[in-house]
Structure formats: C-alpha cells, structure tokens
Amino acid sequence: MWCHEGSTSPGLQRQAETAALGEAIAELASRIQAATYELLVMIREFDEREGWGGGFASCAHWLNWRTGLALGAAREKVRVARALGDLPLLSAAMRRGAISFSKARALTRV
Numbered sequence: 001m002w003c004h005e006g007s008t009s010p011g012l013q014r015q016a017e018t019a020a021l022g023e024a025i026a027e028l029a030s031r032i033q034a035a036t037y038e039l040l041v042m043i044r045e046f047d048e049r050e051g052w053g054g055g056f057a058s059c060a061h062w063l064n065w066r067t068g069l070a071l072g073a074a075r076e077k078v079r080v081a082r083a084l085g086d087l088p089l090l091s092a093a094m095r096r097g098a099i100s101f102s103k104a105r106a107l108t109r110v
Contacts, residue, residue: 030097037094044081083108
C-alpha cells in the first residue's frame with residue numbers, strides 16, 4: 001500500500017503510541033520504586049528514633065495505624081528498611097529505581 005510521505009498508517013501510529021505508553025509505564029514504575037526507597041529510609045530513621053513509642057508496640061503497629069498499611073505489610077516495610085541500612089549495593093540500586101521493593105524484600109531474606 002502506498003502512503004503519502006509524512007503520513008503513517010493507523011496501525012503503525014497505534015503501535016508507536018503503545019510503545020510510548022509502555023515506556024511511560026516503565027519510567028513511572030522506576031520513579032515509584034525510587035520513592036519507595038525514600039519511604040524506607042524515613043521508616044528506618046523513624047524506627048531508630050523510636051518515633052512510634054508513644055503507645056504503640058512497634059514501628060509496624062504505628063505504620064498500620066498512621067498509614068493504613070496492613071500489619072503484615074508494615075512489618076515487611078520495617079524489616080526491609082532496617083536491612084537496607086546494611087546492604088549498600090542493594091540500597092543504591094533501589095535508590096536509582098533499578099530494583100523494586102518486591103525484589104529488595106526477597107533479597108533481604110537471603
């Protein structure tokens with residue numbers, strides 16, 4: 001099929017838009033992972049300062065109450081936050097958004 005120069009077929013345009021959408025998803029996911037890292041750094045510091053000590057049994061209990069995280073998820077956030085303090089390479093990868101929380105969580109169990 002002959003196309004006028006500068007025009008693209010609807011199918012090719014849709015493919016290009018879909019590829020751009022995929023790139024945008026990957027970029028946003030990377031930024032979310034980097035933001036999650038920042039959250040973990042704050043959780044570690046809050047836990048170390050025992051900011052949760054005013055009537056809560058643990059930092060996880062405070063996170064559950066204050067942020068609505070399920071208690072199990074809050075415990076995992078605190079556990080990973082503490083572990084990242086001793087794992088500089090993993091910590092740096094997560095800071096860059098190269099490693100997801102799920103991967104960091106799995107790697108900190110090893």
